[in-house]
Each structure stands twice: as C-alpha cells, then as structure tokens.
Amino acid sequence: MPIWFYYALASAVFAALTAIFAKVGLQGINSDFATFIRTIVIILALAAFLSYTKKWQPLHSLSMKNWVFLVLSGLATGASWLMYFKALQLGDASQVAPIDKLSLVLVTLFAVVFLGERPSGQDWLGIGLVAAGVLVLAFKR
Incomplete structure (x- = not known):
C-alpha cells in the first residue's frame, strides 16, 4: 500500500474517535x-508538533494564493466543525x-467541477455506493 493510504486510514480512526469523544x-x-475549546487544543497541539519537528515556516514565504485558499479552507473547516x-x-x-x-461524495463532485478531475467508472460506482450507504445508515430508523 502507498504511504498516503496509512495516513488516510489513521485520519479515519481519529475522525471516528472525534465523534465519540465529542458526543460525550x-x-x-x-x-x-x-468547538472553541477543541480549536484551542488543536492550535496548541499543532504548535507543539511544528516546534518538535522544526517545520515552522516564515509567513512571508506563503503566496497570496496560499493565503486566500488556506483562509477559505480554515473558514470552511470552522463552519464544518460548528455544524458537526x-x-x-x-x-x-x-x-x-x-x-x-457525504463529504466524500461532495469532494468528488467538487473535484470534477473545480479541479477538472475525471473519476473513472469504477470511482463513480464507489462514490454511488458510499452515497447509498450513507443514506441507509443515517435514516435507519
């Protein structure tokens, strides 16, 4: 398996734990x-991680495009967290x-529209199955 797979799998595990810990x-x-408390914890943890790994970068090294899209991503993340x-x-x-x-489905649709990505037929089948599975799980009662 490629290394990204293991990072993505770890992300899924942590996301699952996030839901359980948050619910309690x-x-x-x-x-x-x-959400505010959670955000403070994330900021502190990331600052410690960046310091430990010596991955801080000078802010002036970011382009205007970096700034615009990272700010937009941050705003979208914040809105997502508040709603979640x-x-x-x-x-x-x-x-x-x-x-x-359902974000999995939406990411694919947005990637097609905004990034010009072209999923294969197998990819679309998988996305369709994810969408169906989400609906089955969410409305099980």
Missing part, C-alpha cells in the same frame, strides 16, 4: 463553545457521522 464531551455545554458539533449534540453519533461522510 458535549453533554451539558453549548456546542459552539465546545451541533448535529452531534442534537442527534445520535451513529447517524450524524454517516451524513458527515
């Missing part, structure tokens, strides 16, 4: 405030998480 941690507090935590607070983790994974 959200009890009795505002979901937006919980609110959904977790209101619904079952086993239903919220699958709907969140």
Whole structure:
C-alpha cells in the first residue's frame, strides 16, 4: 500500500474517535463553545508538533494564493466543525457521522467541477455506493 493510504486510514480512526469523544464531551455545554475549546487544543497541539519537528515556516514565504485558499479552507473547516458539533449534540453519533461522510461524495463532485478531475467508472460506482450507504445508515430508523 502507498504511504498516503496509512495516513488516510489513521485520519479515519481519529475522525471516528472525534465523534465519540465529542458526543460525550458535549453533554451539558453549548456546542459552539465546545468547538472553541477543541480549536484551542488543536492550535496548541499543532504548535507543539511544528516546534518538535522544526517545520515552522516564515509567513512571508506563503503566496497570496496560499493565503486566500488556506483562509477559505480554515473558514470552511470552522463552519464544518460548528455544524458537526451541533448535529452531534442534537442527534445520535451513529447517524450524524454517516451524513458527515457525504463529504466524500461532495469532494468528488467538487473535484470534477473545480479541479477538472475525471473519476473513472469504477470511482463513480464507489462514490454511488458510499452515497447509498450513507443514506441507509443515517435514516435507519
């Protein structure tokens, strides 16, 4: 397997743990405030990681395109987290998480429209199965 596969698999494991930990941690507090706490933890952890690995870069080394798209990505991430935590607070983790994974389908559609990617027939079949699976899992009751 290529190395990216293992990183992606680890990401999936941590994302699953995020849902479980968040569902328990959200009890009795505002979901937006919980997202704020989570963000502080992420900032501190990343700062420690960058320091440990000596991967800090000078801010002036980023192009305007880097800045624009990283800011847009950050805003999208923040909005995603706020909505995800609110959904977790209101619904079952086993239903919220699958709907969140519709992002897999949307990434493919957005990649076609905005990045010019051309998935194969097998890719589209897989995306269709993911979409069907998400709907089956999310609306099981």
